[in-house]
Amino acid sequence: MFKKQYEASWTDLDPNWHVANYAYNKYSTDARVSFFDSLGLNKIKFDKLEIGPILFYEQMYYYKEIKIGVKFSVTVEIDGYSEDGKFFKLFQDFYNEKGEHLAHLDLAFAMMDTVKRKLTLMPEDSFNHFKELPKSKSFQILTKDNMRIPGKSPLNI
Numbered sequence: 001m002f003k004k005q006y007e008a009s010w011t012d013l014d015p016n017w018h019v020a021n022y023a024y025n026k027y028s029t030d031a032r033v034s035f036f037d038s039l040g041l042n043k044i045k046f047d048k049l050e051i052g053p054i055l056f057y058e059q060m061y062y063y064k065e066i067k068i069g070v071k072f073s074v075t076v077e078i079d080g081y082s083e084d085g086k087f088f089k090l091f092q093d094f095y096n097e098k099g100e101h102l103a104h105l106d107l108a109f110a111m112m113d114t115v116k117r118k119l120t121l122m123p124e125d126s127f128n129h130f131k132e133l134p135k136s137k138s139f140q141i142l143t144k145d146n147m148r149i150p151g152k153s154p155l156n157i
Contacts, residue, residue, distance in 0.1 A: 001134050002038060002076040004031045008066050018065035025058070028092045028105050031074035039126045049123060050115045056108040056147055064102045072096050079106070079136040080146065085127035086110055086119060087142045108147055 006027055014020035036042070036053065046052050066072060073095050080089035088109050094102040113120040122130065140146070 002031070002035045003073050004034050005071065005073050006030075008068050008070045008072070010068060012066075013068060018067050021060070021062075024060055024062075024094070024103055024105075027074050027094070028058075028060075031076055031092060032090070035076040039129050041123070041126050045123070046114075050113060051111050051120055051123075052114050053109050054112045056110065057149065057152075058105060058107045061104045061106075062102075063104070064096075064100060066094070066096070066102055070096060072102060077136045078130065078133055079138060080140045080142040081127075081130065082142045082144075085122040085124070085130075087144065087147050088122075088130075089142065089146075091136050110147075 008019050008023070012019045012023035012026075032053075041053075075091075075093045075095070077091040077093070078088075079091050081087065090107050090109070092105040092107070094104075096102055110119050111122050112118065121127070
């Protein structure tokens with residue numbers, strides 16, 4: 001499982017003197033970018049291939065507050081992928097130095113062709129590496145239908 005270390009800073013705090021929700025998103029995004037980099041999917045490769053990751057959804061669950069100066073880690077764990085390398089689900093978890101679970105993030109993403117503005121496949125070499133990494137206990141092979149949350153569709157006005 002991929003893990004990255006952090007320390008909560010003054011700029012992360014909200015008026016309640018704990019880490020604000022936007023900071024959780026900042027740290028989870030930073031950990032995810034580092035995770036992609038470990039797969040060889042860095043900004044240079046994204047630019048060269050004219051692709052990039054896009055999120056379908058993120059759902060954050062907060063368990064314990066994080067205060068200034070607290071050292072914590074953010075993990076990235078694979079919860080699913082489609083057989084063709086088009087759809088993906090990840091779990092990200094926040095833990096303090098004692099191993100206490102602070103927060104959990106569920107997310108789904110895909111790769112997008114940044115020129116055609118359409119979904120595309122993860123590059124084969126990166127996808128092969130991705131498939132070899134440890135998986136969550138709830139891991140599943142995804143289909144397009146797995147990517148939809150019941151009752152959550154666009155409603156035009």
